[in-house]
Amino acid sequence: MLLCVHAGMGALIGRLLPGRAAAVLLGVGAHAALDAIRHHDNGGDDPAAVDALACLADAGLTALGIAALGLLGGWGSRATLGAISGALPDLELALPWNRRPRGTRLLFPSHAIARLHSCLSPFPVPLRFQAALAAFVWVLALSTDAPARGER
Numbered sequence: 001m002l003l004c005v006h007a008g009m010g011a012l013i014g015r016l017l018p019g020r021a022a023a024v025l026l027g028v029g030a031h032a033a034l035d036a037i038r039h040h041d042n043g044g045d046d047p048a049a050v051d052a053l054a055c056l057a058d059a060g061l062t063a064l065g066i067a068a069l070g071l072l073g074g075w076g077s078r079a080t081l082g083a084i085s086g087a088l089p090d091l092e093l094a095l096p097w098n099r100r101p102r103g104t105r106l107l108f109p110s111h112a113i114a115r116l117h118s119c120l121s122p123f124p125v126p127l128r129f130q131a132a133l134a135a136f137v138w139v140l141a142l143s144t145d146a147p148a149r150g151e152r
């Protein structure tokens, strides 16, 4: 699943929860839940086949969204923490030893255990749909009057 989907959903979930700890825990939990939905990944199952430009755009848009949340709503806001914790598990995918086709050392359950990854739904969610979903959740996450209401 695209990184920007994980972060955007984490931001939305964080906004809905009563506390920062819950935002962090459910941001990480939502990452696992989203990974469980059958989906296409950039490069498929082969890390060597990743479209680097698309990966860079995904990471850049995610960083931009998180920065916008941090600047608008506060770096310790539930939405910002939810977005960061939603994106965090995918950092391990960028580690050099996890960029090769064999011998990876993945720790996050939905990455390390094959039956927890891309296992739900009868059809895979295409990358274009994931990008549209990301745009939708980020618009919702950023179009809030939360800072004005003192929501942190």
Ligand SMILES: [Zn+2]
Pocket: 001, 031, 035, 089, 090, 110, 111
């Ligand atoms: Zn993941």
